[in-house]
Amino acid sequence: MASLFQEYDPGDFYDEMFSGRGQVRPHYAKLLRRAEALSVEDFDRKRQIAERSYLNQGITFTVYNDQQEGTERIFPFDLVPRIIPADEWRQIEGGLKQRLNALNAFLHDIYHEQRIVKEGVIPQEIIRSAKHFRPEFMGFDVPKNIYIHVCGTDLIRDRKGRYLVLEDNARCPSGVSYVLESRMTMKRVFPQLFARYGVRPVDRYAQDLVDVLHYVAPASAAGDPTTVLLTPGIHNAAYFEHSFLARSMGIEIVTGADLLVQNDRVFMKTTKGLKPVHVIYRRIDDDFLDPSVFRPDSLLGVPGLVEAYRKGNVSLANSIGTGVADDKVVYYYVPAMIKFYLGEEPVLPNVETFLSAVDSDRKYILNNLAKLVVKSANESGGYGMLIGPQATTGEIARFRQMIEADPRNFVAQPVISLSRSPAWCGGSMQGRHIDLRPFILCGEEVRIIPGGLTRVAMREGSLVVNSSQGGGSKDTWVLDGETESC
Amino acid sequence: MLSRVGDSTYWMGRYIERAENNARLLDVNVQMLLDFESRGVETERQFWGPILSTLEDTELFNRLHEEFTAAAVLDYVTFERRNPNSISSCINYARENARAVRDQISSEMWEQINALWLFFRDGSAARDFRANSHEFYDKVTYASQLIQGVTDATMTHSEAWRFVQAGKFIERADSTTRILDLKYHILLPSGEQVGGNVDISQWMSVLRSCSGMEAYLKIRQGNVTPWGVAEFLVCHAEFPRSIRFCVDRLDEVFHLISATEEGRFRNEPERLSGLLRSQLDYATPDSIFSHGLHEYLDGVQEQLIRLDLAFHETYCAY
Structure with missing residues (x-):
């Protein structure tokens, strides 16, 4: 019986599973033992079950620039999990919290006194020319002073295995639904493995997100806010995720046409008349939110929404204007921000830029x-x-x-030589480059889903992990550190 | 519930039912044809023309096809993507609507609707159709019934579910008028008489296409007559595909949606459904046939269209 990893070559890269040919890292040892009991045929069968379940459930994303009629594709899913030991995760978590706190402090500052500019840390010109900077919101106080409620920060590992921050996504980061779905799939396909491994669960995410949204609700909601998810619609690439999240949170998913603004208050059109809306988890970029303020040609938004937001009658997550924080030039200054606002050394370094x-x-x-x-x-x-x-x-x-x-x-x-992980490619295990997108929530406190989305570049040698460019995903396991590791 | 959600669930219900009824309609026609030997061009037109008339699709068909053949009509009503009412298009729209309200329906419903869509999309449907069209149409019918069954068994019976039901029953009532009307359009071959062998076997096909054969035979002790079948499919109070049954359910569900007592009305759709309901409750074969069956069915179709409009204006586009 041919073993799955017998021929595996970690190559001249940082490999997540093997420190050298045939030398498994301790936190992967149990997985390897389980894999050795599995024939190639068994494994392939499990892979097919997983794939079919994605297809049947319609877990798809939409590809742009696709001439063919059907633009829905399933997200390729690789069954070899990416495993992160407890101590490693503690360090990542600390670094991400630090980073998000600095980014939120930066956004407050940049829309108020601009101390960071006045004290010469970031040139005025960089802020002024940032595409997503919204000078209209200078001096505006966002609810509970939180700008970024949901952040997806992309991490990579270099040849030495060091975690580096590649970029922050501070507008509408997507991908968390794949984290939750891939966990469910893995549990179905490898049920016994989970109990023994001590993998930290991820399924609190939806509840945590609801908590964040309720936390920033306006006082007028009187403790019982109506919360909705605003989507561009079923033709958006991430529609599956929008509807998945709305379902998991038990909130209504709405399009711009479902909402209207009267007397600076937002309502949704229901079969029983108009119903007030207090919090909007919007998955639409600033530019499209309100045609009366931003792009007049936007059909996705709601006229008057921005004024309702200014008056404090409705809260938005994320806030308007967070895009200035994920501008790739501003990214360069994040380590300096951490020192400036928090007086700390960055836990997670940037990539040299x-x-x-x-x-x-x-x-x-x-x-x-x-x-x-x-x-x-x-x-x-x-x-x-x-x-x-x-x-x-x-x-x-x-x-x-x-x-x-x-x-x-x-x-x-x-060019960073991204770390690799074994992935099942055309009938054998081969090393493929991966990254990691943890999802960070900021409400009453900062919470991070254990792990996040591990994206894998399925093409040999490719460093591009984006789903729109042929990337796939893996389940990400953060170990609780209590279950013995071997 | 959002108005848009109401609209989508209603149309999801309608399109699933429409896909099924088109499958039934085509299947019954294929069955009727089996009783005839000659297959000249004229016969094909004579047998397949009525399908298009009853679906009000003749014009688009003629634009897309130069020749009038059975194969062309079957393809047009089953697979043609440019025909918005083909089975394939109906399934597409049903899925689009389901996708738009994915958060309101159960995962089981979504998976069944998606599975039917995949069946058409990955070419299995076309393959099955070529292998055996009767089995293929059966499969579509069962798939729709599976979706409806799963809907009843897994979706909360609250407002959104009622909108699905409204869509299903209005569509089914409309379809039964069309299936009955199909018999009117099909001319008997020369030499055949009303009430003769061919006529009766056609009426039996009509019953079969509504799954009504067994129920009818029990009631009428095996006696199939044109009047009997028409009365059964229009007026029977308990047969689930009769027009009266569908309108009764529709009226009920309208009243559930607005929480109005049955027998009274608070809005236009309730007024119209009540009106049609009482018409059907008090209809007799004589009153139907004195209008002429075709004209009577036309009248019912018009009332259903008005109902649909009033419903839409009351709940979705106010």
Whole structure:
């Protein structure tokens, strides 16, 4: 009987499961033993069960730029879990809390006194030119002083296994539904393994999110707020997630057309007339929220919503204007923010980053394009990105032009050799690059779902893990540290 | 409940029922045809034209097809994506609506609706159809009934469920008028008489397509007559696919939605359903046939359309 991992080659990377060929890391030992009792056929059968269950449940995302008729795809799911030991997680958790506190302090500051600018830590110009900065909200106090209620911060590990922050998603981060669904799938497929492993559960997330939303409800809700999730609609890429979360929280999912504003109060249209709404978990970007304030062509939003928000009659999560915190140029300054606001050293370092707005950095970037990863400041989902070593000369020339034309909008980073994990690819276990997106909630306190979304680049050698670019996911296990590890 | 949710659940119910009824309608026609030997072009038009007339689809069909063949009509009503009422389109819309209210319906419902959609999308439906069309239409019918059964057994019977029921019964009432009307459109071959062998076997097919054969035979002790079948499918109070039964349920569910006492009305849909209900409660075969069956059915269809509009305006588009 051929064993699943017999031929596995961890290669010249940081491998999550093996420290060398045939040398399993302690926290994966039990998994390996279980895998050895499993034939390739058994494993493949389990994989098919998992895949079918995703398809039947319609757990799909929508791909843009797809000429074919059906634009729904299932998110490829790999059955080998990513395991994080308890002590490692404690460090990550501490680092993420620190980071979120700093980001929230930064947003408050930047929409009020701008001390961080006045004291010379961040140049005024960077803030002023940030695409998602909302000067209209200067001096505005958000409920409970929380700007980012839900944050998805992407972490990677370098060749030495160090955790680094790649970016923060402080607007509408998505992916948490896959965390919850993949856990359910894994429990169905490998029921015995969980009990013995001491894996921390993730299913409190929906309740925690409801708590956050209720915590920021306006006083007018009198302790019994009506909370809704605002979606762009069923054709949005993340619609599955929107409806999944609404269901898990037991709240109504609404589109812009379901809401209306009268006398600066928000209502939803029900079969029994208008019903007041107090808290909106919006999964629509600022630009589309209110056509009377932001983009007038938006059909997704609600005219008058922003004024209702200003008057304090409705709360939004996340708040308006948080995008300035996940601008990739502002990212560069997050370690400095942590020192400035908290007086602490960052627990989780940034990836080394060059700003093309800075003359000396720009020179270095332009001379080394073939070695660097270039990102535009405000794109996400793996769009608008250049991976130097894998790019054609044409692509490099195009980025050179774009950087010279608009230096404010680009940053560059060295290519990080992301850690790898075994993944089942075309009939054998092969090393594939992964990252990690933990989800951080900020209400009365900061809470982090144990683990998060591990994304895996299913194509050999690829460093791009985004679902829109052929990435898949893995279940992420954070160990409770109490169950013996071997 | 959100108005949009009401609208989507209502249409989800309607489209599931419509997919099933189209399958029934096509199946009965295929069955009727088995009784005839000659298969000239004229016969094909004679047998398949009425399906399109009763579905009010002749115009679009003619635009899409130059030739009039049985295969073309079957494909048009079963798979044609450009036909908004084809079985395939109905399933698509049912799923789109279900997806829009995924948070309101049970996972079991969603999985069954999604499974039916996948069956059409991955090519299995077309394959099964080619292998044996009768079994294929049965499968669609059962899939719809499974969805309806799962709906009753797993969804909270609150407002959203009532909207699903409203959609289902209004659609079923409408379909039964169309299935009955189909018999009116189909001309008897020359030499055949009303009440003759061919005529009676066609009426039996109509009964079968409404799953009404056994129930009817019990009531009438095996005596199949045109008047008997029409009365049964229009007026029977307890047969679940008769027009009267469907309108009774519709009226009930309307009153449940607004919490109005039955027999009274507080809004337009309740007034209209009450009116149609009492008409059907007091109808006799004579009163139907004095109008002419076709005209009578036309009248019922019009009333159902008005009901649909009033319902929509009262709860969804106020």
